[in-house]
Amino acid sequence: AEAHEAGGGAVTRVPVDRTGAVDPAAYARTLRGDTALACLQSANHEVGTEQPVAEVAGACREAGVPLLVDAAQSLAWGKVPGDWSLLAASAHKWGGPSGVGLLVVRKGVRFAPQGPGDERESGRAPGFENLPAIVAAAASLRAVRAEAEAEAVRLRELAERIRARVPALVPDVEVVGDPVRRLPGVVTFSCLYVDGETLLHELDRAGFSVSSGSSCTSSTLTPSHVLKAMGVLSEGNVRVSLPPGTPAEDVERFLEVLPGTVAAVREKLGAPAAAEAAPRTGGDLVVDAIGRRCPIPVIELAKVIGDVPVGGTVRVLSDDEAARLDIPAWCEMRGQEYVGEEGAEKGTAYLVRRIS
Structure with a gap:
């Protein structure tokens, strides 16, 4: 997608909710008549969330848009549901040899490899393949899948x-x-x-x-x-x-x-050099955390929130990109109101109102 965008193409990124899942209806609304390809992970490797692949695949099929599924993280645990068009995975994810990738192209899907092709490989690969590694990848996937159902039950309990x-x-x-x-x-x-x-x-x-x-x-x-x-x-x-x-x-x-x-x-x-608390300006208590990295801005916010009355505000000044996520997340966890962010002479000002 980034290469396509760099070449002048358009890319639409579909947002996810707080669990990391896409809304199939919202995904369907992004599909247009000129959409060339839709992409979706079957499951996310960082947080484990499984995506509604079958529902998204149905929407893509109805819109006439091919769907590429990245199944690297989930394929060892079972088949990927839905009427998707292409599926990609990597053998090292299920204990197979590193460097072997898997690309499944459903029958009827138009497919042309990008880059030079070798006539001996039907034009689908740039040269002769590592056949022993390919066979090992297939054999290891078969072996892992044979035990996947029982092992999944046991690991789910531990997780x-x-x-x-x-x-x-x-x-x-x-x-x-x-x-x-x-x-x-x-x-x-x-x-x-x-x-x-x-x-x-x-x-x-x-x-x-x-x-x-x-x-x-x-x-x-x-x-x-x-x-x-x-x-x-x-x-x-x-x-x-x-x-x-x-x-x-x-x-x-x-x-x-x-x-x-x-x-x-x-x-x-717990006892870092306290961020300088400036006098109240316009009713705000100002915490200057400029130049200080995660998690210090949130620590300093937590230190002073009790110093303002209910309804009062704290303005946290920070130039750490993580503060844009962590301050609103802290407010949700601690029952305070995140008002928003404003520009500042240095960095960004994050405004928090005490409500409890």
């Missing part, structure tokens, strides 16, 4: 155990993703007042390898585009992925380690 117990064990946590329509072994949650990179390091020291869509990771200063599209809390984000065969004992030990680990990270950030 649900994490989803239910993490909010009870760790205060100020938002579990994200659809609670029902989801992949068997993916659980994602975000912790207020936590540096995501530090939390990942501490969990790694305890023997747990997890990932994060947090803006506090070293590779980026912006939140995950998935969390951003959902409008959920991004700071202190943790994605737990349970591979097939994960024992229940590992999940229990993770739940034992997590509360103390989060508390230790919060303690390190």
Whole structure:
């Protein structure tokens, strides 16, 4: 889509709700007479939400638009429903050899490869393929699918155990993703007042390898585009992925380690140099968090919200991109009103009204 857009084409991006799912009716409304291709993930790799592929495929078929489904994350667990036109996946996702991709083209769909083709491969590939790896990819998918149904039931129970117990064990946590329509072994949650990179390091020291869509990771200063599209809390984000065969004992030990680990990270950030609170201007209490990164702007907001009367406002000044997500998410979690954002001499001003 980005390459098409860079070449002068038009791209329409369909929004998702707070669970990460598209609305099939809204998706259908974006289809136009000149739409060349529609795309949809079958399930999201960051939060585990499964998409209504069959409903979207039906809308696309009615509109005469081919639908390409990215099934990389879900294909190991079962067939992708619906009358889609093309389907793509990657063998490493189900334990097959890396570097082998899968493209399924439904009969009757017009398809032409982009780029040079080799006549020996019917014009569909640029050269001779790695046949042993292809056979291994197919064999591994068949083997994984043979055990998928029973293993999915077991992993769903373990994932649900994490989803239910993490909010009870760790205060100020938002579990994200659809609670029902989801992949068997993916659980994602975000912790207020936590540096995501530090939390990942501490969990790694305890023997747990997890990932994060947090803006506090070293590779980026912006939140995950998935969390951003959902409008959920991004700071202190943790994605737990349970591979097939994960024992229940590992999940229990993770739940034992997590509360103390989060508390230790919060303690390190609990007494930072206080952001300067300026005198009230126009009824606002101003918190200057310019130059300070996630999760400090939210921590400083939490410190001062009790200093204003009910109905009063706090104006948080921040130049951290994550604040655009995390301040509204904090308001929803803490029962305060997010008024909106305004331009400021430096960064952006985020206005919060105390209502409780």
